[in-house]
Amino acid sequence: MSHTVGARQAQKQQSRRALLDAGLHLLADQNLASLGVREVTRAAGLSPAAFYRHFPDLAALGVALVEESLASLHVMIRSVLAGAGGSEELIDRTVDVIERHVREHQPHVRFLARERHGGVRQVREAIDTELGRFAAEVGAALALQPVSRGWSDEDLRMLAELYVDHMVSTAAAFLEAQDADPARERHIAATARLQLRLISLGRRHWQGG
Amino acid sequence: MSHTVGARQAQKQQSRRALLDAGLHLLADQNLASLGVREVTRAAGLSPAAFYRHFPDLAALGVALVEESLASLHVMIRSVLAGAGGSEELIDRTVDVIERHVREHQPHVRFLARERHGGVRQVREAIDTELGRFAAEVGAALALQPVSRGWSDEDLRMLAELYVDHMVSTAAAFLEAQDADPARERHIAATARLQLRLISLGRRHWQGG
């Protein structure tokens, strides 16, 4: 069997989890590039050498974290696009979901924001690739909406990228405001809604690229 | 005199420059948080102790780099907004200026992108503050355009932030493509122009927040 769990595999995965959790925790106020093997293992309650039973590199741990983080992202996008409603309802729902997602997955989101342009190439590329897939998914969903009648694939793609960039910026703004300023959070949400409304207005008046 | 240059001050500033340059160079593929004092001084051709004659911290060096980086940003925004022209010309000029700016100030721009959500609070805050000023400047310029007749200050501010976020995203995209893929650069520019056109369309049809 491929993924049968003996007591063996179970304990190994438990350690792996401990390493990932410890890493994510430490990356709350640190960069992946400045993270140390000893630091992680210490926080995970393991010996330094144990790390190498799970990952060859800290970069590999980073890539594993990217995969985790983006799994939750794809879940999120589906919950936004599922269910219909007018453009206003969709905008409200989008902003709400982003805000909630940032709150509930704060460490993962912070990690993504920090390492998207961070010092570890492997991780940067993993994030970029997955964000591209994300945009493609958004584009496919946009194509199904009636407003997109007559839009070229190219124009749909650029609109999807505009939305994704906006979501990323908004998420980053929420992140900065977390655990600090609840009034500021509401302001960010209000601004994001206005911006989405303006974009959707431009979208309705669009005529060919 | 305050800033008279004796041979004394001149040599000191030369060393300071060497430290900043060395730092910026090393930060091309590294995070500020993972940079070392010895590393910087070695690259600058100074002894480790010399560093402390100029900065108390590496964070302080980072803040100095932020100030440098954003000085050039303000120069840039002025060159975009100065001179009139139709909305199309303005869009073309904007994207051109961003592309050129990224090419000519690659290290500074990369530094900003990397440290905007990086691991050093002091630097993060400095960037955020200055980016806010930047948005205010853009907002003031937007207010002068005829299209903005009847816009509330709040709406102008949210539009300015939308533009700034878009500029940042575009700059980051150019950065990723530099020294790699000239075709991709042209594609990024084309997409950015389309997106700006769509935003400007929404702007023309806006009616009150």
Added chain:
DNA sequence: ATTTTCGGCAAACACTTGTTTACTGAATGG
């Protein structure tokens, strides 16, 4: 001409780091 200032240096402080080594001991498989 003499004193003061001060940028830069070498050396030393006490750690921390990544990675490899040989090992232990419990879960696995026959």
Added chain:
DNA sequence: CCATTCAGTAAACAAGTGTTTGCCGAAAAT
């Protein structure tokens, strides 16, 4: 029940780290 596998360990390696110290020598001030 015995052999093997293998996650985890402690110890050691050489090399790197931030920061302080006392000192030097040239520029600046008197």
